Amino acid sequence: MEEGSGMQARSSTNVKGIDVSHWQGAIDWSKVATDGVKYVFIKATEGVSGVDSRLWANALAASSAGIKVGYYHYARPENNNDAVKEARHFASTVAGYPCQWPLVLDVEGEASKLGARALTQWCAAFLTELERASGRRAMIYSGASFARTYLGKELAGWPLWIAHYSVDKPMDNSTWDRWAIFQYSDKGRVAGIAGNVDLNAMEAEFYGRYAEEDEPMTKEEREAFEQLSAQVAQLAGTVDSLTKQLESATAKIPAPKWFVSEFGESVVAQMSDPTGTMEFWRAVAVSLRTMGYQKV
Structure with missing residues (x-):
């Protein structure tokens, strides 16, 4: 197309969806499904080895709630990563997962360090290998x-998911004349999710083309899937609890009251950094007791 001929604006026929990663934390997908959300793109991988910590839990629970699931990969070409290796990492990670949508290459941020020509070639190599x-x-x-x-014209054959916030019509470009998905907000609010979440509009034709691509589960498969989903949700809750405990244990804090009561303020005042983890304060206390230190 000629630049400026114009992408389409968002309309009432578009289908509402979201995209998520571990940053959204634990999600109540049954509540999400009641808020008009028809699909979700879940972060799966990053670079040549990264896997999102909530991929498995999100995929199982969202699919079990009846939401149509897809996945995206955050590219890291600026790290001199091979496009084929990143694509294979993504493909192998999501193999066997429930999936209704094309697999997504997310390219943004520091990927620009490659420059337009090299980055376009990198993306084309990634997308070609991903499909294979x-x-x-x-x-x-x-x-x-x-x-x-x-992103150059060599990429025009792949559908575009474009992000442009607080507008009804995204900025035009010389490679694509239409978007398949339009991420129009990064501050959406959806039932079942604490905090902000990205909101997306999908073209109705695109939705219809891919929404029923996977074969529906049998009754037995659905029951088994729901049981596994419940187990994963329980495990995810346990992991969240342990993570919070670990963060608490490793947080640096001022001298606890029991430490000051036993050894006095003068010990703390002599420290170059009067903060530390709870384990640090325990270790200092043991050391002072061993030396027979008496509070002044």
Whole structure:
């Protein structure tokens, strides 16, 4: 297209969805499903080895709640990563997961360090290998300004998921004349999710083309899947609890009252950094007791 001929604006026929990662924490997907959310894209992988810590829990629970699931990979070409290796990592990680949508390459941020020509070639190599390795269609996500500046015409054959906030019509670019998905807000509020979440509009035609791609589960498969989902949700809750305990245990704090009561303020005043973890204060206390230190 000629730049400026215009992408389409968001409309009432678009289908509402969200995208999530571990940053959203534990999600109540049954509540999400009651808030008009028809689909979700879940962060799966990053770079050549990263896997999102909530991928498995989100995929199982969202699918069990009847939400149509897809996945995205956050690219790290600026780390001199090979496009084929990143694509294979993504494909192998989500193999066997419930999936209705094309697999997504998320390219933004520091990927710009490659420059437009090299980055376009990197993305084309990634998308080509991803489709080969996964047997699925691929698509590309990027911010409107980023796409306009860095993503060349060689990528026009892959569907576009574009991000541009607080507007009804995203910025035009010279590679794509239409978007398949439009991320129009990063401050959405959805039932079942604490805090903000990205909101997306999907073209109705695109939704209809892919929404029923996977074969529906049998009654027995659905029951087994729901049991596994419940187990994963319970495990995720346990992991969240342990994570909070670990964060608490490793947090640096001022001298506890029991320490000051036993050894006095003068000991603390002599420290270059009068903060430490609870384990640190216990270790100092043991050391002072061993030396026979008496409070002044």
